[in-house]
Amino acid sequence: MVAVEGTHAxxxxxxxxxxxxxxxxxxxxxxxxxxxxxxSPFIEQIVIHSRxxxxxxxxxxxxxxHLSSTRATRHQQLLIxxxxPVNVLAYARLLLSAPAGSRTGAVLDAMASFCRAWAPGIYDATFWLPDTYPAHRDPLRARVTHLQDQTGQAVRAACADAGLTLHDVPPGLDLASRVTHLTRRVEPLLTTAAGYRPQP
Structure with a gap:
């Protein structure tokens, strides 16, 4: 299983x-x-309906x-x-007030402990996208557009705390070049998958 990380947009x-x-x-x-x-019905209410x-x-x-979605791993050679979940934790720490001793703080600390125990053994590779694109036209991102840089720093820090090694994708690549870059690193992970034969 591989993951693609980065800030929004x-x-x-x-x-x-x-x-x-x-x-x-x-x-x-x-x-x-x-x-x-x-x-998410929660995000729909907040972002789309402003409730x-x-x-x-x-x-x-x-x-x-995020955790429940990984159940699909049983039937696939590759999950992307x-x-x-570390990304969710980073956003939560940015968006929520969590004073010391509060219930929110305790829950976020528990999420962080879980990420440290779980994430490094789940992802075979985690790729980081350094570029950012305008997010103001996407209603799902409009309310956090101003946090783009801050979010990137927070997600990288949360990944480091969770023990996830990030493989940086070079900046400025077009989509085809990004795919080529990742396949060179994903291909070795597939060599042991039953029935898989690399193709040029």
Whole structure:
């Protein structure tokens, strides 16, 4: 299982789908695990309908959705994840007030402990996208556009704390070049997959 990380509007979802299509065309049993925020009823209420705000329930729901999505690993040779639960934790720490001794702080600390124990053994590789693109036209991101740089720093720090090694994708690559860059690093992970034969 591999993951693509970065701040919002860095091209994660586009790359995940392109990489998935690349491997499907080559006969690999591959699945893209989407970002749960895109189908979250909590996010829909907050972002689309402007009801409520980001809160602990929202972040715990997103965190749990990331974890449950990995059940697909039983049937695939390759899973490509659009973000990790560590990303959710980083956002939660930015968006929520969590004073020392508070329930919110305790829950976020528990999420961080879980990430440290779980994440390094799950992901075979985690790739970091350094570029950012305008996010103001996407309603899912409009309320956090001003946090783009801050989020990138927070996610990288949270990944380091969780023990996830990030493989930096060179900046400025177009989509095809990003796919080529990742396949060179993913290919060795597939050499032991039953029935897989690399193709040029």
């Amino acid at each position: 860095s091209g994660k979802t586009t790359l995940v789908h392109a990489l998935t299509a690349h491997y499907r065309a080559r006969g690999v049993l591959v699945e893209a695990l989407p970002e749960p925020a895109r189908s 409520g705000d980001f809160d602990l329930d929202t972040e715990v729901d997103l965190f749990g959705a 994840c659009d973000k990790t």
